[in-house]
Amino acid sequence: MKEILWFRRDLRVRDSALLAYAKGEVLPIFIFDTNLLKKLSREDRRVSFIFYWVEELKRELCAMGLDLAIFYGDPVEIFKSLKKQKFSRVLCSVDYDSYALERDKKIDKIIPMMPLNDAWLIDPAQALKSDGTPYKVFTPFYKSLKPLWNAHTIEEYQPSTYLRKASFDYENTISVESMGFRWMRLEPFLYQSPFELLDAFKPKLNTYQENRDYFYLDATSNISTHLRFGVVSPREVFNYLRPLPQSQFYIRELFWREFYNTILYHFPQSQTRNFNALTIAWESNEEHFEAWCEGRTGVPIVDAAMRHLNQTGFMHNRLRMVVASYLTKNLLLDWRKGEAYFASKLMDYEACSNIGSWQWAASTGADAVPYFRVFNPYTQSLKFDKDCLFIKQLLPQLEVLPNALIHKEYGLKDWAMFIGDYPTMPIVDTKSSRLRAIERFKESQTP
Ligand SMILES: Cc1cc2nc3c(=O)[nH]c(=O)nc-3n(C[C@H](O)[C@H](O)[C@H](O)COP(=O)(O)OP(=O)(O)OC[C@H]3O[C@@H](n4cnc5c(N)ncnc54)[C@H](O)[C@@H]3O)c2cc1C
Incomplete structure (x- = not known):
């Protein structure tokens, strides 16, 4: 028995289904998949995160007497070349997003796969x-x-006993830079052990x-x-x-x-379609979308959250709900645009949670927020950041303003000379945009 252990979303040796189900001679591998990497910005922080933890995994496997072969390329081509070495099967963790399902179908035809529910x-x-x-x-x-x-x-899973390292050239010649990415400095907690x-x-x-x-x-x-x-x-x-x-x-x-x-x-179709059969007439205002992405909507809580996401790859759950509601209700822009933007930025991007949560916020999804419950971003900031500690840290332009003005719609309109390049007016009025959204969603409910 000679097996490939394909680590992909399970970068650990503890509680590993792959190591528990493996038998005999094994080749543990990790693939930096060019089909996925080519869609990312050169400064994508996730590549640095993955690289750091893949190297850690290699060290841990070596400590067990095994090793990790690291590849960079198209997985289908890599498995075609590995097939020549007579592996009987590939053990890996299940992955239900649409690209992964298609890719795995092709690989299964090259070397039989055994997907394990490890995540x-x-x-x-x-x-x-x-x-x-x-x-x-x-x-x-x-x-x-x-x-x-x-x-x-x-x-928890325990590793199988008597695993033997398959003979292979395990030397790693791949680096973040050799794959065309910049080595990004990450938030310190990302280097910490779980x-x-x-x-x-x-x-x-x-x-x-x-x-x-x-x-x-x-x-x-x-x-x-x-x-x-x-x-x-x-x-x-x-x-x-x-x-x-x-x-x-x-x-x-x-x-x-x-x-x-x-x-x-x-419901795999929910990756790209409304989970509930609704036809919503979304707006198509690119300027509004760009202002949302860049944190220039003139709504301080939304802009602070988006700037934090752009700078770090993180956003607090409450803020994810606020900005998603603002995009899909106040700006009435399609949730898929927000979902895709989050997918390009979030360190913890997970297709199921992101799609599910966006559809929740947009009132199109499973167990979603009712369409008439539209978050008021100013009420949210007053309630959850009364002293503007987070908002002022991300928007230092607002440092001199009394907090009450930051929590008030149109509160900045007379303060142009104090707030530098920060917008004095919000791009939409929350009250009228809320009513527009409720009307539009009401229309979409009728058969
Ligand atoms: C619009 C939107 C998009 C989101 N996209 C993602 C995403 O791509 N990836 C992701 O992991 N989470 C996503 N979430 C859920 C949630 O925001 C994050 O899981 C959470 O902020 C991560 O921080 P934490 O680990 O400190 O969370 P904690 O509060 O400490 O929660 C512990 C764990 O529970 C899980 N969890 C918590 N809340 C949720 C939730 N609402 N949905 C699913 N899992 C949850 C996460 O795995 C999280 O790590 C999204 C939420 C919204 C509203």
Whole structure:
């Protein structure tokens, strides 16, 4: 038996289904996929993040007596050339986004693949209602998993014994720069081990439910990027936090990730189409879209959030909801534009969570916010950043202004000489744009 262990969204050796199911002689590999890389900006921070953790994975595999061969190219071509070495199968983690599904179908014809459910707590194929149909609403989905969240631990995978390193040239000649990218300096926590992050989060667990929306506080676990690339498994996160008192609300959030994965699995068309059959007459104002992307809408909370995303690849969950509501309701622009922009910027970009959450905010998705509930961005900033700590950090132009003006629509209009290049007027009026959205959504509901 000679097997390929294709690490892709599971960059770890602990709790690894690949290492548990592997047998005999193995070739662990990672591929920097040119089909994906060619779509990215040269300054994409995720390439540096992945590279850092792939090198760590190589070190960890070496410590186990194995190694990691790192490739750069088209996976189909790479597997065609590996086929010559008579591998019996490829073990890898499942991936349900549309590109990955197509790619895996082709590779399976070259060397049989054995996809393993290693990035999720549950197998989405098994997550069905008693009538055999998939869940579309979160609460019953969550309730159905009661035995799982009542369990305080989920069994983790142990590596198979007697694995042998297949003979291969394991020397790595690939670097971030050789692939045409800039080595980007990342937020320091991204270099930290997931357990350091979870340790730092532990004392905040008790207040997570109350504090998680205050985006100027560091009240959440910051684990999403590590989870996305499998530097930590969801089982490890669950096992680490679940036994602690007051963990249930946090675990519920982890199940949103599972929920969106089951939605994408059962409704793959929702990647590009409204989950609910609605035909919404979206606006097509490119200037508004650009102002949103660049943080120039004149709405301080929206602009601070977008500038933070552009500078770091991160955005707090509350702010993601605010900017998504602003784009799809106040600007009445198609959620797919926002989803694609987030996909190009978010460090933790995960197709299922991003698509699911955008469709939630746009009121087109599974268990979505009702279309008439439009966030008022000024109320949100007053409630969750009263002292403008986050907003003023990202928009230093507003430093001299009284906070009350920042939380007030048209509050900046007489302050042009104090706020430099920051817009004095919002690009749309929140009240009239809200009414326009409600009307437009109402029209789309009629058959
Ligand atoms: C418009 C929009 C787009 C989003 N896009 C993504 C995305 O591409 N990738 C992503 O991982 N999350 C996405 N989210 C969900 C959420 O914003 C992030 O998971 C969270 O901000 C990550 O920070 P954290 O790890 O500190 O979260 P915590 O609050 O510490 O939560 C712990 C974990 O639970 C999961 N989680 C929490 N909330 C959600 C949620 N609403 N949906 C799905 N999973 C959740 C995440 O895995 C997260 O790491 C999106 C939310 C919105 C509103």
